[in-house]
Amino acid sequence: MATIELEHIRKEYGSDIAIEDLSLDVRDGEFVTLVGPSGCGKSTTIETIAGLTKPTSGTVSIGERDVTKLPPKDRGIAMVFQNIALFPHKNVYDNISFGLQLRTFDDTEIDRRVEQAADTVQLAGMLDRMPSEMSGGQRQRVAIARAIVRQPDAFLMDEPLANLDAELRVHMRTQLQRIHDELDTTIVYVTHDQAQAMTMSDRIAVIDDGDLQQFAPPLECYNQPANLFVAGFIGSPAMNFIEGKITGDGFRSERDIIDIDFDPQTIDARAGQEVVLGVRPEHVLPAKAASGAVSEPIDTYIDVTEPMGKEIFAYLVTDRGATVDMEDPGAAGQLLMSVSPTADISEGQSLSVVVDTSNLHLFDANTETAIAHGLAKQTGVESETTTNSGLSSDD
Amino acid sequence: MSHDTQPPQDGGDADTRGLFTNWVDSAIANPRKVYRAMFATVGIFFLFTTLFPLYWLTMIALSDGSRVSEGVGLLPTGFDPTSFIEIFQQVPFHLYMFNSLVFATLTTVFVLLIASLAGYAFGRLQFRGKRPMMLAVLVISFFPPAAFFIPLFQLFNQQISFLGITPPELYSTPGGVVVPLSAVFLPLAIFILTTFYGQIPDGLEDAARVEGTTRLGALFRVIIPLSAPGVATAGILTFIAVYNEFFFSFLMTGTAAQDWAPIVDGIISYRSQFQVRYDLMAAASIVAVLPVATLVVIAQEKIVSGLTSGALKE
Numbered sequence: 001m002a003t004i005e006l007e008h009i010r011k012e013y014g015s016d017i018a019i020e021d022l023s024l025d026v027r028d029g030e031f032v033t034l035v036g037p038s039g040c041g042k043s044t045t046i047e048t049i050a051g052l053t054k055p056t057s058g059t060v061s062i063g064e065r066d067v068t069k070l071p072p073k074d075r076g077i078a079m080v081f082q083n084i085a086l087f088p089h090k091n092v093y094d095n096i097s098f099g100l101q102l103r104t105f106d107d108t109e110i111d112r113r114v115e116q117a118a119d120t121v122q123l124a125g126m127l128d129r130m131p132s133e134m135s136g137g138q139r140q141r142v143a144i145a146r147a148i149v150r151q152p153d154a155f156l157m158d159e160p161l162a163n164l165d166a167e168l169r170v171h172m173r174t175q176l177q178r179i180h181d182e183l184d185t186t187i188v189y190v191t192h193d194q195a196q197a198m199t200m201s202d203r204i205a206v207i208d209d210g211d212l213q214q215f216a217p218p219l220e221c222y223n224q225p226a227n228l229f230v231a232g233f234i235g236s237p238a239m240n241f242i243e244g245k246i247t248g249d250g251f252r253s254e255r256d257i258i259d260i261d262f263d264p265q266t267i268d269a270r271a272g273q274e275v276v277l278g279v280r281p282e283h284v285l286p287a288k289a290a291s292g293a294v295s296e297p298i299d300t301y302i303d304v305t306e307p308m309g310k311e312i313f314a315y316l317v318t319d320r321g322a323t324v325d326m327e328d329p330g331a332a333g334q335l336l337m338s339v340s341p342t343a344d345i346s347e348g349q350s351l352s353v354v355v356d357t358s359n360l361h362l363f364d365a366n367t368e369t370a371i372a373h374g375l376a377k378q379t380g381v382e383s384e385t386t387t388n389s390g391l392s393s394d395d
Numbered sequence: 396m397s398h399d400t401q402p403p404q405d406g407g408d409a410d411t412r413g414l415f416t417n418w419v420d421s422a423i424a425n426p427r428k429v430y431r432a433m434f435a436t437v438g439i440f441f442l443f444t445t446l447f448p449l450y451w452l453t454m455i456a457l458s459d460g461s462r463v464s465e466g467v468g469l470l471p472t473g474f475d476p477t478s479f480i481e482i483f484q485q486v487p488f489h490l491y492m493f494n495s496l497v498f499a500t501l502t503t504v505f506v507l508l509i510a511s512l513a514g515y516a517f518g519r520l521q522f523r524g525k526r527p528m529m530l531a532v533l534v535i536s537f538f539p540p541a542a543f544f545i546p547l548f549q550l551f552n553q554q555i556s557f558l559g560i561t562p563p564e565l566y567s568t569p570g571g572v573v574v575p576l577s578a579v580f581l582p583l584a585i586f587i588l589t590t591f592y593g594q595i596p597d598g599l600e601d602a603a604r605v606e607g608t609t610r611l612g613a614l615f616r617v618i619i620p621l622s623a624p625g626v627a628t629a630g631i632l633t634f635i636a637v638y639n640e641f642f643f644s645f646l647m648t649g650t651a652a653q654d655w656a657p658i659v660d661g662i663i664s665y666r667s668q669f670q671v672r673y674d675l676m677a678a679a680s681i682v683a684v685l686p687v688a689t690l691v692v693i694a695q696e697k698i699v700s701g702l703t704s705g706a707l708k709e
Contacts, residue, residue: 052601073607085598089620099606146606156605 002063002076002153002186003028004049009058011044011210018044019055020210026154026188031180033189035197036207037233042190045207046156049188051075063153073102078147082159084139086131092118092142093127099150117149120179137168141175148179154186161196173200194234198222206230224361228368231278231361237313240284240335242277243365246270251277251362251375255333257318258298260357260375267362267372275371278361281313281338286345287352294354300335302349311338314345316353449681456677463673478678482665485672488679490652491661496686498572498657499638505577506584506633507626513581514588515614519600529589536582540575540642547575551647567654571647576637584629591625592618631694635687658683 004026011019019041026032034042047053049060051072059068067075078099086095094101096117100110118124121141131139140160147155160176161169177200180187191197197204198218206213206221206229214226218234225231231239244253246269250261264271287297300316303324315324316335324334337353345351362371422428455463459473460481466472482488516522517529549555551565565571595618603613619626637644644657652661662683665675 047601050601050605052604071609072601072604073609077605079602079605081598081602083596083598085596085602087599087602087617087621089617098603102607102612146602150606 003061004154004186004188005059005061005064006045006049007059007061009045009048009055009060011041011048011053012056018210019048022058022207022210022212024205024212024215026186029184029186031177031187031189031200031202032205033191033197033201033203034205034207035191035194035233036213038192040207041210042192042207043158046079046158046188046190049154050077050079050156076153077156078150078152078154079156079158080140080143080147080160082162084136084143084160084163086139086142086146088131090131091127092123092129092131092134095131095142096127096145096149098146103150113149113151114145117145120148120182121145121175136164137172140164140172144176144179148183152185154188157187157189159191160189162191162193169196176200194236198234204234206233208233223359224370224373225278226370228276228278228363231363231370235280237281237336237338239278239280239361242279244275244277246273246275251275253277255318257333258295258355260295260355260360262357262375267375269362269371274365276363276365276368278363279335279355280359281336282311283356283359284316284335284337284353285356286337286339286343287354289343290354290356293356293358295357297352297354298335300351300353302345302347302351303334305345305347307341310341312341312343312345313338314351316351320350449684452677452680456674456681458674460672460674475674478672478674479682482675482679482682485675486661486664487652488661488682491656491658492683492686494569494648494652494655495638495644495657495683497569497655498576498640498644499634501569501573502576502580502637503630503634505573506580507630509577510581510584510588510629511592511614511619511626513585514592515610515618517585517589518591518593519595519597519618532582532585540579543575543578544642544646548646566647567649569655572644572655572657575643575647576640579643580633580636584633587625587629587632588622591622595621627694631690634690638687 004024006022006024009019009022009024011017022041022045024032024045034045036042044053048055049062051060051067051070055068059066061067062075062077087098090098093114096114097110100113105113114127115124118127121144123138123141123145126134126138131142134142140163143160157176161172164172173196180200189196189200201218203216204218204221205215208229213233214221214230216224216226221230221234225234225239228241232241242253242258244251244258246252246264248264248271250259250264252259258277260277264273269275285294287294298318300318301320301322302314303317303322304315306313306315314337316337317324318333318335322333335353339345357375359373360375361373362375363369364371422432451467454469454471455467456478457471457474457476458467459471459475460478462473513532517525546555548566550557550562551571553561553564563570565574592614599617599621600610600613603617604610608616641659645659648655648657648660650656650660650664658679662676662679665672665679
């Protein structure tokens, strides 16, 4: 058990910068997920913690011990890899006990620990099999057993479930959470799958372009995204973005699609400021059904509907005859709405919708940072501008 | 149809044409016949050129020693299989073989050790100057070994010193053969191992290092075992090449078995001032081939590729 601390990590590959300036503070026993799009630097970050990659500058500490210059074997960590990486020439027992044998534990202790680890991941009775005789899920469990058997200070997991099929992934996700509860060890987990990030972690570190965007509990990232990137990345389907300007009495969208009235003073915005309004699909509501803190109705037409079973996604356009540009969901004049499956909507139909003003997000168009979350009423707006406690922003 | 397009060369009917013409006609209609014929020709030629000398050598070995000078045909002249025993009685041929095997084994061990380290660096690490260095290894491998011989001979006989240091006398020791031959056969092994080590997925090495090995430990515990076919190939090629090597092993050693003389000296020693025992030479040659032949048969089973299949999900 240990804390993990990254201070001003910078990693360059030749002239490419993989990590710009990353600082991260993982508490003891915490399950932290690094999430971001492909190539954002999250794998480089976890490799830096593991010691497989040396940072160009910055320090890595594990359990208050500076390990920046230590090789991976002396860092007290264990790692589960995306490609599982079992040793194909060794059987399950030898795979799990590999690290223990290198550290010259006595045989009975190794036996005891291997059996305990195999029990934890439900692999008992398979210890003499070869990796090639096992299914993907079983191999992944061996890899996890190999990690837990050494009782390391921290686990690093680099997309461990990425190569499993969907059903197995959900199953292993629950198992991992159970293992975390049992062992109570610090876990740093890398994924590009936000479902895993949301469900498993204590805190999420959203990384883009080698920079930490937000470091907060999952729901805080969802409800109070620190900037446009986090808002667009967390949540599926993605948040709607509407470009516009702050005026003396609220928000005016570029093409007058939607206007929200509020007092800009209360949220530290100034008139004339270019902003982006963000609204999640579930906060776009049919005007008929809505009441309370909602906007003026917007006239739209339903272009495409996607019935998902428990909900229906409806792609709305403000101009009759226009079609939704699926390539660019943020394009002006289109909105994505999520409604309950009982809603009476069909493609081509015109529909008047409102947005839930208590769940709106306002971002500065230039700096892309959040200005406010929730513009409940014309006056008395909740002005939670700095809700991201763990954020280390570069601007 | 072929009657019209392929008029017979002798101008006669199908009945009067020769066997060869008929075969050519049918071969044009059925090209697979030609491929079969070509395969048979090449196969028979290959088998004949490789196996016949061995067969004839056996016939000489089995011949009666006193009658070999009459000439040996497809069957032995006289019959005397005792020459296979006599070769060990007349000279300590087993010691000559032992010397050659020591050269081959030591060289193989050195070559595999050094080429493994080089192969790891070339195959798995990125560093400046990697390509020029590999090219240099390749170029050096094309130098004729004979070019190094005279300076090395003088060095090993302590006739010259290197940078003011006179090395121990390596002439007539295994060192005099193993050191230059290791250098000569290293490039090939380096290239084979570079290819094999380069194919082992990074994830496995990373896993080994996180589990507690150093880079070198990962090389010996994970990468080399998984590259077993490549290591075996490089090892066997080196072993056979050194075992068969004539130039350095003959010239860097004395002529007596206790002076580390190799097999070739043993074979030559059946030639005395008054007679040449061709039957003993032939028998000794056949016995000398046995270790290598055995090695190849065993190794063929050991060289199994696809050991890594199923190890990783790609």
